[in-house]
Amino acid sequence: MTSGNNASNQTFEQHLKRLEDIAGQLDRSDVPLDTALALFEEGIKRLREASDTLTMAEGRLKELVERADGTLATTDGRPLKQEAGDADDD
Amino acid sequence: MAVRRGSRAVTGATNAGVAGSAPGLIEGRADAAPGSSPEHALPVSALTAALKDVIEGAFPAMWISGEVSGFKPHRNGHWYFTLKDAVASIDCVVWSRDQARMPTTPDEGMQVVALGQFNVWNKTGKATFAVRQMEAEGEGLWRKALEQTRAALEKDGLLDPARKRPIPRFPKCVAVITSASGAALHDIVSVIGRRNPTIDVVIIPAAVQGDSAPASIVEALRRAAVWGKADVLIVGRGGGSREDLWCFNSEAVARAIAASPIPTVSAVGHEVDITIADLVADHRAATPSAAAELVAPVLADLLADLRALQSLMINTLTRRARDGRRSLDATRNGIRSAVARRATSARRDLDVTMRQIRTSSVRVLERGRDRIGVLGGRLNLLSPLATLARGYALPRTPDGAALTSVTSVKKGARINIMMKDGEIDAVTEAVRLKERA
Numbered sequence: 001m002t003s004g005n006n007a008s009n010q011t012f013e014q015h016l017k018r019l020e021d022i023a024g025q026l027d028r029s030d031v032p033l034d035t036a037l038a039l040f041e042e043g044i045k046r047l048r049e050a051s052d053t054l055t056m057a058e059g060r061l062k063e064l065v066e067r068a069d070g071t072l073a074t075t076d077g078r079p080l081k082q083e084a085g086d087a088d089d090d
Numbered sequence: 091m092a093v094r095r096g097s098r099a100v101t102g103a104t105n106a107g108v109a110g111s112a113p114g115l116i117e118g119r120a121d122a123a124p125g126s127s128p129e130h131a132l133p134v135s136a137l138t139a140a141l142k143d144v145i146e147g148a149f150p151a152m153w154i155s156g157e158v159s160g161f162k163p164h165r166n167g168h169w170y171f172t173l174k175d176a177v178a179s180i181d182c183v184v185w186s187r188d189q190a191r192m193p194t195t196p197d198e199g200m201q202v203v204a205l206g207q208f209n210v211w212n213k214t215g216k217a218t219f220a221v222r223q224m225e226a227e228g229e230g231l232w233r234k235a236l237e238q239t240r241a242a243l244e245k246d247g248l249l250d251p252a253r254k255r256p257i258p259r260f261p262k263c264v265a266v267i268t269s270a271s272g273a274a275l276h277d278i279v280s281v282i283g284r285r286n287p288t289i290d291v292v293i294i295p296a297a298v299q300g301d302s303a304p305a306s307i308v309e310a311l312r313r314a315a316v317w318g319k320a321d322v323l324i325v326g327r328g329g330g331s332r333e334d335l336w337c338f339n340s341e342a343v344a345r346a347i348a349a350s351p352i353p354t355v356s357a358v359g360h361e362v363d364i365t366i367a368d369l370v371a372d373h374r375a376a377t378p379s380a381a382a383e384l385v386a387p388v389l390a391d392l393l394a395d396l397r398a399l400q401s402l403m404i405n406t407l408t409r410r411a412r413d414g415r416r417s418l419d420a421t422r423n424g425i426r427s428a429v430a431r432r433a434t435s436a437r438r439d440l441d442v443t444m445r446q447i448r449t450s451s452v453r454v455l456e457r458g459r460d461r462i463g464v465l466g467g468r469l470n471l472l473s474p475l476a477t478l479a480r481g482y483a484l485p486r487t488p489d490g491a492a493l494t495s496v497t498s499v500k501k502g503a504r505i506n507i508m509m510k511d512g513e514i515d516a517v518t519e520a521v522r523l524k525e526r527a
Contacts, residue, residue: 012260013258013259013260016259016260016395016396019396019399019403020399022403023399023402023403023406026403026406026407026410027406033410033411033414036407036410037407040403040404040407043399043400043403044400044403047396047399047400047403050396051393051396054288054389054392054393054396055288055393057262057288058287058288059282059283059286059287059288059289059290059291060290060291061279061290061291061293062290062291062292062293063270063292063293063294063295064265064292064293064294064313064314064317066313072313072316072317074292077290079287080279080282080283080287080289080290080291081283081287
């Protein structure tokens with residue numbers, strides 16, 4: 001479950017790195033305009049995906065527990081938002 | 091004060107009869123009391139037992155101060171030494187089970203305060219002060235322990251700043267090693283939830299104070315490493331006394347933190363002094379809340395960064411397109427004016443050429459006229475009219491064509507004869523062909 005999140009985190013980081021790279025390349029006059037256009041298109045696509053990974057994920061408070069067979073797993077937990085809300089009430 | 095309390099305790103013990111017959115002996119009141127005559131002699135063991143009861147019952151746990159002398163860690167695991175001042179000394183022991191509560195062993199001559207209680211040995215009647223807790227003046231023991239641990243870690247290169255790893259910029263999962271019920275977890279969850287509620291927080295519960303804390307933290311670090319799915323690890327607890335926080339100065343904990351495959355942030359709350367855990371962790375936060383702020387980028391900021399990147403890309407591309415159009419316009423204008431320039435100069439060239447042509451044709455004409463004049467003169471000489479002027483006549487057909495042979499004239503044909511001063515129309519009477527010579 002969390003490994004999936006991990007992968008998308010990687011993607012987010014990669015997205016951002018690539019986006020910064022694209023923004024830099026767009027500014028370079030030695031990059032032909034048609035290449036710049038292709039880069040721009042890729043950039044917009046990555047922007048959308050990166051923003052999706054941020055807005056669609058919902059963090060949870062879980063506990064790492066050792067199962068009977070000795071393997072480790074997390075409990076389902078509760079949404080972090082709710083926890084934060086509780087904290088603000090204090 | 092301790093002595094007065096001791097006296098009261100002795101009296102209390104007597105009243106309660108706890109010490110049996112011994113108090114009577116000590117206070118010397120009973121006649122036939124044990125030990126009052128050779129007949130009533132006490133066995134040694136009864137005396138030492140009574141002594142044990144009285145002394146141990148009379149003196150509650152108390153703090154004493156003195157200088158450490160003759161410290162000796164025994165093979166049996168216990169520590170033996172003497173505490174002394176200018177005039178007196180007392181034997182002390184630290185049982186092995188109590189040693190964990192002490193930062194380290196005291197040095198010879200170290201001025202310490204020790205919390206303990208008298209133990210009386212049944213076998214010898216000897217009283218020993220059993221120390222459960224000990225502190226050196228000026229925090230000497232703690233400092234010494236810290237220095238020892240620090241030196242050991244430094245020797246193994248675990249404090250090398252080059253070992254520090256960066257915290258991932260965008261962690262998706264933060265593991266927290268702390269007490270499941272402590273304020274630290276609450277603070278961390280609340281800060282991360284407020285800053286970035288897309289991050290998972292996984293608690294790996296551990297005891298963070300007391301004798302079991304170091305082993306518990308080490309085990310939690312092992313679990314975090316085996317599970318391996320966290321991007322960053324916070325190890326810590328809220329504020330407390332130095333003793334409470336001492337587990338974060340444990341060498342075992344330090345080595346486990348140093349060995350963590352996941353980047354770690356130490357967060358031992360409200361402690362002004364840096365702990366050993368702080369030194370080996372990849373990053374140090376002053377409090378659990380600060381650790382949470384360190385690892386969790388604000389979601390709104392990330393989204394704003396993305397929007398800024400988008401604007402940057404759009405603006406850059408727009409500018410490049412505008413620049414492209416501008417340079418296209420410039421090129422077109424350049425071509426246009428170049429063409430115009432070329433046309434003007436071509437026209438100028440044409441004018442020059444035309445003028446030259448005109449000039450030269452005039453010259454040609456003039457030359458022609460001159461030649462015609464000359465030729466005309468010569469032609470005049472050759473002209474038949476000039477011949478007529480010299481007295482010759484020119485026969486022609488009535489149409490005016492010249493007759494150059496008699497064969498083209500027949501008898502009776504009308505001919506015209508041109509002469510210098512007029513013409514004669516005549517009729518041919520006869521045609522005679524000249525004999526060939």
